[in-house]
Amino acid sequence: MNLNIKYFGLLAEISGCTEEKLEFNKTSVSELMETLFEKHPSLREKDFQIAQNHEITSKEMPVTENEIALLPPFSGG
């Protein structure tokens, strides 16, 4: 399926873009993460949550939506 991956904060600096298209043929969110880690290795060390179609999801879930977002925590204030 054709995914649109959105990167927030520091993650956009690592991937070099705020969003990118990705052709994904596997099933789970964790497999999607592996694909993204191969593409952008520094992502692996970062803390973030994953959202599918604007809702926080977990790694065990299947990828069912096209819209994926990677959200890191911000500490600044």
Added chain:
Amino acid sequence: MSRYSRHIVLSEVGPQGQALLSSAKVLVIGAGGLGCPVLQYLAAAGIGTLGIIDFDVVELSNLQRQILFGTSSIGMNKALAAKNRLEDLNPTIQMNAYPEKLTAKNVLTLFDRYDIIVDGSDNFATRYLVNDASIITDKPVVFGAIYKFEGQVSVFNYLNGPSYRCLFPTPPKEGSVANCSEVGVLGVLPGIIGSMQANEVIKMILGFEHVLTGKLLCYNSKTADITTIKVKKSEKEFEKVHALKDQLIDQYPESICEINVEDISAEDALNKENVQFIDVREQDEYPQIDIPPNLQIPLDILEQNLNRLPPEKEYIIFCQSGVRSKLAVQLLKELDIQHCYSLRGGALAIVEHLKIKT
């Protein structure tokens, strides 16, 4: 009531709504980039009791975004400086300034005195402490956080909604996420995010329906994009906090202010002979201190500069107010530099002492 006439004419507010605002008690954690606009709008709106906790002092580099303060506030404690300014903005409300660090020891008593907590802190340790204490005391938290050109806003622990830990269960590794002083931040951004937080506080007090709970609002000031992400409540995260309730104090390291290292007063330090002063503040911090022999090595690069410090020498370390210098002394002792002291009260105490002398 003419002070609030533009609120009162709104049918959604009216005199009853304004009375609700006047009887509300709100505590703002941190009078920094986010805390400043939150405090300004809440004071102006006539929130009856407004608490401000911040242990830090106003620095020149804060004025680019913390526009509650002016040049004359430099060197003053932020909570006290904010109170001074806000008393002019609205003398009819009760303002409580706490010029101290929020710690596991004071957090529960402090939260008990207020209805709503606003998180404008600048580090994860405080954010998780605020989350856990808000669950224990059952208070809603209006959360805001920023990074360079982006901000996050949400309302946690409100009407059975999720908490910060439901979104981010565990604190990231120390140092893995940089703060504003390290990476920079667009000055307007905390103004926007802090104003959104103030807006949520007012909506909650007035009983509006669509409070930003159960979702995280992400704002990008470069693209003007707003994305909202749904966050579900995780009972497990609440249970974890309740289970740790009695150990809250053990969960969080003692306040840095309580680190026990050898310290020295400004007077004794300046009377000492054959000592090397080390200023561990950043280059642009004010006031500049010119007491020879004085080395300037910011705390974060102190370890790399160890070769400049012969171990047999005696050192007096100072920073702005005496917090970072304690960390520096702790670090130097670990690196086998035994004769070092932290200067109590930092550069501000040196300036005070020199003033008295002249």
